[in-house]
Amino acid sequence: MDYELPTEFDIIIVGTGIVESIVSAAASRIGKTVLHIDSQDYYGGFWASFNLEQIDKLCERNQNANVDISADVQLNEGERLIQIGNNNFDLKNTSQKWSIPEKLELKDVSENVEGDNCDVTETEADNGTGTEEVWTQEKLMRESRKFNIDIAPKIQFARGDFVELLISSNIARYSEYRSVSRVLTWLNGELEVVPCSRSDVFSNPKVSVIEKRMLMKLLGACMDSEENEFKDYKIKTFHTYLNDKRLTDNVIHYVLYAIAMSTVDTPCSEGVENIKRFLNSLGRFGKTPFLYSMYGSGELSQAFCRLSAVFGGVYALNQNLGGFVFDAENKFKGLVCGKQQVIKASHLVMGIEKSPEEFVKSVEVSYISRGIFITNGSVKGSEKEHLTLLFYPLKGGRELCNVIELGTLTGTCPKGIYIVHMFTKQINTPKEDLEECVSKLFQSEKEDSDVKDARPQVLWSFYYSAPDTNTANLRKDVPENAFLCPGPDCDLDIDYSIKKAKEIFNSMYPDVEFLPRAPDPEEIIIGDGSDEQIPKK
Amino acid sequence: MHGRLKVRSTEEQKLLKQKEQQKKLRAYKYAMNQVAATRKEIPFNKDSLMLCAQVLSVNPDVYTLWNYRKEVVLQQLEMSKDEEVDDALVSFLENEIKLTEQCLLDNPKSYSSWHHRYWILQRHPKPNWQQEFSLITKYLTFDDRNFHCWDYRRLIINKIGISLCNELNFSTERLNINFSNYSSWHYRSTLRKLDSECLEEELELVQNAVFTDPNDSSAWFYLRWILSDRNVTNEKREELLESLTQLLDMDPDCKWILMAKCWLTGSLSLTDNHFAEKRIMDYKKLKELDPLRKGQYSDYLECAKKAIGTEK
Numbered sequence: 001m002d003y004e005l006p007t008e009f010d011i012i013i014v015g016t017g018i019v020e021s022i023v024s025a026a027a028s029r030i031g032k033t034v035l036h037i038d039s040q041d042y043y044g045g046f047w048a049s050f051n052l053e054q055i056d057k058l059c060e061r062n063q064n065a066n067v068d069i070s071a072d073v074q075l076n077e078g079e080r081l082i083q084i085g086n087n088n089f090d091l092k093n094t095s096q097k098w099s100i101p102e103k104l105e106l107k108d109v110s111e112n113v114e115g116d117n118c119d120v121t122e123t124e125a126d127n128g129t130g131t132e133e134v135w136t137q138e139k140l141m142r143e144s145r146k147f148n149i150d151i152a153p154k155i156q157f158a159r160g161d162f163v164e165l166l167i168s169s170n171i172a173r174y175s176e177y178r179s180v181s182r183v184l185t186w187l188n189g190e191l192e193v194v195p196c197s198r199s200d201v202f203s204n205p206k207v208s209v210i211e212k213r214m215l216m217k218l219l220g221a222c223m224d225s226e227e228n229e230f231k232d233y234k235i236k237t238f239h240t241y242l243n244d245k246r247l248t249d250n251v252i253h254y255v256l257y258a259i260a261m262s263t264v265d266t267p268c269s270e271g272v273e274n275i276k277r278f279l280n281s282l283g284r285f286g287k288t289p290f291l292y293s294m295y296g297s298g299e300l301s302q303a304f305c306r307l308s309a310v311f312g313g314v315y316a317l318n319q320n321l322g323g324f325v326f327d328a329e330n331k332f333k334g335l336v337c338g339k340q341q342v343i344k345a346s347h348l349v350m351g352i353e354k355s356p357e358e359f360v361k362s363v364e365v366s367y368i369s370r371g372i373f374i375t376n377g378s379v380k381g382s383e384k385e386h387l388t389l390l391f392y393p394l395k396g397g398r399e400l401c402n403v404i405e406l407g408t409l410t411g412t413c414p415k416g417i418y419i420v421h422m423f424t425k426q427i428n429t430p431k432e433d434l435e436e437c438v439s440k441l442f443q444s445e446k447e448d449s450d451v452k453d454a455r456p457q458v459l460w461s462f463y464y465s466a467p468d469t470n471t472a473n474l475r476k477d478v479p480e481n482a483f484l485c486p487g488p489d490c491d492l493d494i495d496y497s498i499k500k501a502k503e504i505f506n507s508m509y510p511d512v513e514f515l516p517r518a519p520d521p522e523e524i525i526i527g528d529g530s531d532e533q534i535p536k537k
Numbered sequence: 538m539h540g541r542l543k544v545r546s547t548e549e550q551k552l553l554k555q556k557e558q559q560k561k562l563r564a565y566k567y568a569m570n571q572v573a574a575t576r577k578e579i580p581f582n583k584d585s586l587m588l589c590a591q592v593l594s595v596n597p598d599v600y601t602l603w604n605y606r607k608e609v610v611l612q613q614l615e616m617s618k619d620e621e622v623d624d625a626l627v628s629f630l631e632n633e634i635k636l637t638e639q640c641l642l643d644n645p646k647s648y649s650s651w652h653h654r655y656w657i658l659q660r661h662p663k664p665n666w667q668q669e670f671s672l673i674t675k676y677l678t679f680d681d682r683n684f685h686c687w688d689y690r691r692l693i694i695n696k697i698g699i700s701l702c703n704e705l706n707f708s709t710e711r712l713n714i715n716f717s718n719y720s721s722w723h724y725r726s727t728l729r730k731l732d733s734e735c736l737e738e739e740l741e742l743v744q745n746a747v748f749t750d751p752n753d754s755s756a757w758f759y760l761r762w763i764l765s766d767r768n769v770t771n772e773k774r775e776e777l778l779e780s781l782t783q784l785l786d787m788d789p790d791c792k793w794i795l796m797a798k799c800w801l802t803g804s805l806s807l808t809d810n811h812f813a814e815k816r817i818m819d820y821k822k823l824k825e826l827d828p829l830r831k832g833q834y835s836d837y838l839e840c841a842k843k844a845i846g847t848e849k
Contacts (some may be wrong), residue, residue: 202749203713209748209780213787216749523545 008344009035015351017045019485021304022501026515028311041318046487049298052144078328082356084321089353092465100459102137146414148296152488153421156291158284161495169515175303176294179286184390185258191380194258222275238271239264257393264397295411332482348482363472367465368490369430373420377456379441392437401437430463568592581609597640597647633657666696681711687720716746722759731766751791792827795819
């Protein structure tokens with residue numbers, strides 16, 4: 001397309017990750033002119049969701065393929081052009097694997113054709129009674145567009161900062177959520193439902209009456225959090241506190257690994273804070289404290305982008321970015337778009353992967369071990385489809401693996417299929433870190449046809465190490481009017497990213513409200529109000 | 538360009554709202570006058586009946602209007618008395634049922650709408666009670682503390698006959714979702730004839746509740762109902778007393794546990810004096826714990842002491 005972008009903005013934002021998108025919405029909302037630009041042809045950067053075909057190609061994709069330094073622009077004296085993007089934060093250790101045949105063998109195909117002849121109700125009844133559907137790569141690829149596979153899956157607390165921001169800013173209008181319907185944990189060699197709420201405690205047959213009282217009392221103590229209760233545990237772990245309470249092992253397990261989302265090493269105060277956060281979010285939406293974004297976590301950044309666009313933000317994806325222009329005092333001047341156009345702005349905000357190498361050379365990166373699995377059934381089958389969050393204690397409780405299982409009701413995969421996300425802090429390689437959990441939840445790959453294994457089969461898997469840049473100092477080496485946005489962290493939710501976005505916004509525009517409530521459509525008068533009404537359609 | 542956005546101020550919104558309200562008031566007054574003026578007309582005034590429906594769907598609590606509708610329905614019934622099944626009458630009554638449905642959607646706790654619905658169905662030549670039953674189940678899943686719905690459910694069940702097992706499961710289901718609900722517990726008590734077999738189950742259920750939250754009164758009331766049954770043996774009572782003593786150890790300041798212990802020791806002390814002593818101690822503790830009902834406990838205490846006295 002032959003068009004030119006305007007030549008001057010208040011702020012240029014490069015990259016469409018969560019933090020960048022929140023800053024974009026906040027700036028547009030207060031009337032700043034925003035250019036939000038991305039070299040990729042999709043929204044979200046490290047936070048995106050992909051269909052099956054796209055993710056298939058993800059490993060091959062060079063993150064900054066569209067970056068080109070050969071710009072042909074006239075620079076003023078003292079100004080210099082710096083290349084956009086770096087390779088410090090790419091996904092590492094990527095390994096993708098299909099565990100099903102590419103196509104059905106000829107014999108099977110003919111059987112299938114026969115099957116198609118019977119009437120529909122009968123086939124459906126068949127599926128219901130558990131005749132397993134045979135999946136092939138070809139069949140899944142045909143449904144590629146029904147997949148929305150998150151590379152940074154996120155679950156939100158119903159009363160967390162993110163949900164509060166969605167509501168207070170009225171961004172909730174641009175997105176849809178589904179509540180997590182059960183929380184599981186791995187206890188005594190089995191998947192057990194975690195009694196989250198008062199009703200769960202009451203109705204859970206595996207928790208004895210004495211345990212019911214213990215559990216309720218303990219949660220109450222953490223909620224009230226009186227000074228005296230925890231005064232001896234300032235430097236001790238939460239696990240020690242629970243042990244001293246003389247609870248049963250089951251109660252300790254539920255509280256420590258699931259409700260407090262902790263490990264045996266978590267300090268007491270942190271464990272108590274986590275419990276409070278968990279319990280505060282209960283009873284707002286659905287049966288658990290958690291929400292998942294319909295159609296994938298990639299929707300989150302797009303919701304903010306939509307608000308930004310409504311308030312005049314200019315969007316341009318799939319752009320050939322020629323470089324950043326900095327002046328002699330190392331102040332950001334403008335962005336070269338295409339080969340020739342220089343777009344000026346007083347502030348620059350960029351995703352960390354879009355930053356010039358020289359700004360991020362000393363940024364320390366830790367990694368998150370992530371695994372994505374496409375399976376043919378739920379890890380814990382039941383009558384209705386569940387949206388499951390599972391806390392799996394690894395290595396004898398020293399680490400916690402977060403597992404999210406999504407079914408077709410979340411709009412992220414076709415019917416009959418589940419997507420399982422696993423992530424934990426990286427210690428070895430993703431495969432090694434997640435092995436314990438994978439081996440327990442899914443059928444083993446070696447075929448043991450004698451023993452009937454009720455666990456789901458993995459059809460496709462994808463392991464990778466994702467960079468976490470949230471603990472690094474992102475102001476060091478960065479010019480005053482330029483800001484770096486960290487990528488996803490290892491938390492379940494995005495509350496920390498909101499905090500980061502708010503910090504960046506406040507350093508640019510101190511004393512201005514961050515994302516005030518946007519008006520509802522009925523509060524908006526189109527035009528100057530003199531025309532009576534716009535005709536419908 | 539789409540033109541500039543201009544946000545309506547709160548002042549403007551307030552004014553708009555006031556205007557709306559004035560409009561509603563005028564419509565309401567007009568309709569009420571119209572109905573009053575034409576109420577005695579035979580055959581009924583169609584315009585008035587229509588206006589009446591409009592007002593009711595906005596405000597279902599105007600019982601004068603419901604009475605007007607009933608008068609009209611009686612007129613219709615009178616007219617079609619001789620014929621076998623009158624399609625016109627059925628569709629007229631169905632219309633009334635639909636109206637109550639609309640009103641109940643707006644206000645599920647409207648006495649008049651529930652009453653009108655049942656009143657119509659009773660006079661309906663072909664009432665579909667089964668449909669009513671599904672409807673009420675749905676309503677109860679939306680709000681299981683709405684006692685109108687529980688009442689209505691009992692009425693319907695009397696009409697269609699009861700499946701005890703299903704109803705019990707329904708009650709358990711509601712309790713699992715939220716056991717702080719007098720209605721669910723009470724409904725259960727109308728279903729259960731306590732025999733030795735189900736007694737065990739009910740005691741377990743109620744213990745699950747009081748151990749989960751001993752300060753929630755609803756389950757304790759259900760326990761009191763169970764204990765009022767003669768099938769509860771002294772052996773059972775002692776067992777339960779043991780379990781409640783354990784609970785009291787964990788929550789020594791909960792008055793409900795002490796009260797329940799007193800219910801148990803009350804009947805046990807008839808045969809064993811040693812329980813009477815315990816009972817006196819528990820009442821003394823209750824007096825300290827719950828000073829607002831001090832007089833009541835003192836009274837009980839006196840009775841308990843007297844009981845020992847007479848036996849001695």
